Amino acid sequence: MGCIRVGKGPVLVLVHGFLSGLSYWDKQIESLSTRFEVIAMDLPGYGGETQQTGLDTVAGFARTILEQLDKLGVKNFHLVGHSMGGMIAQEIALQAPERVNRLVLYGTGPMGELPGRFEPLKVSMEKVEKDGTKEAKHYTVASWFKQGDQDANFEPGMELAKDVSLQTYINGLNAMAGWSAVGRLDQIQSHTLVIWGDIDRSYIWQQPYALWQEIQNSSLAVMPLCSHNAHLENPQLFNQLLYDFLTHE
Template sequence: MADRYDVQFVTIHGHRRAYVRAGSGPVVLLLHGLGCDHTTWDAVIESLSRRYTVIAPDLLGHGQSDKPRADYSVGGYANGMRDLLTVLGIDKVTVIGHSFGGGVAMQFAYQFPERTERLMLVSSGGLGPEVTPAIRAITTPGFHEVMGVLTLPGVRHLGIAGLRTLSALGWKSTRDFDEVAEVFDTFKDPAARHAIRHVVRAVVDWHGQIVTMVDRAYLTEEMPMWVVWGRDDRVIPVRHASQAARVAPNARVEVIPDAGHFPHKDHPYRFSRIVHDFIRSTEPAKYSRARFRALLKDGGESAAPVPLRAVAEIS
């Protein structure tokens, strides 16, 4: 994955972490998905950085960050983002998470509401059990060994070429294969394969996703939350967007036609506009320990599920 922006590094808890910083203004934290890195946001960093300070890290075990034997749970990642922001002198952010990064974003908002101004989920994990079988397969015995064979130089190059050819055909079912090819290429590194396997096992088993925000969604009552999805997502079904709106009544949902699992790459201008509209039209959350305590004590029992509040399609 080529870099369009200068990558910076900081060492935290003995592990080197890579990140990109661009622009000025209110801070937007962009969290990538499984097997990706900060470059998945390249198409939108420039436009977002005209109005905001953009922080786009490589999560531990991904990209140019270290890949140690470490805690790869969503809680561990949320802690890592808190520590990174602290080192960078940033107190509060609008956090935007894609796919697995959406799960990390939700966990960050849950663990550190005093540092979260808004929450945006993009084709996010954590909203239902369904997930593509390709991700479930990572949890199976022998994945590391099989992938070691498939990523040998000749085999890997052939596989990448095949995935990119299928992506170029324009079929809805294969539209995301160019990104899949990038992820597949990272598996040539044994450390990356080990890290990804630990990440997936923490959130997915053979039956699907096992980590969910549903039981704690009521805590978003005091925080602006938008959900963005590609209508043609084949990795995590678009119906999970409706689930988000049902369990978080104040959430707004944007479903983008003619987009797959990476709507920020399929339609970067539209995505940037959505982010700007989100920030412009909402007030930053104001953390109240007393209110948070009251919500926890109530446990969401008084917040019955409600119909979908808003589903907007962008043509």
């Protein structure tokens, strides 16, 4: 499993989303490793691990991360999850509540079928099974930015997405579609920050709102004029939100 571990301080684990990789967090690793020991991993099937086939359950991804942290000797940690990675982070917090100190759920929600997404997951699966993933990857990654494929971060995002196999792509959609934390959010014990870009087309307001309302000890930050990849569109604000939340007494 591809992994980067840098910095000193409390351990901060970053979990990327669908079609992404640990390099999606470069702007956060550079900033936050001055105060935290930052660990970022490539999920199986993504980033530098595309020779593997990605898993088809969120719970399986969660177990994989916990096993990797065991190998690294990490017992307790702060946890940040983005998009599908936010679903995985919720599952980690539910599977191992005693290990997660503070939890950040960013651009994500508890409803795996993604109501209100720019297109239903079922439609995405039908398209790639018929036509392959090239076009689907382009419009999916473009949908994550306010400026679409004109954003400076679009091309690096496509470089990560292009090597994801058809089976990993389908497995990722199935993992999300087959998962839900609805009815379980009140079991999350960690102090939680929910972050959402106010023009996110992948996770509409219903999703972060449910997290904020149902997780007992939670706060909400809405990033204005930002889409699904708010951490790339406005990294200064995003990093400050993380730092303030993780260091607040």
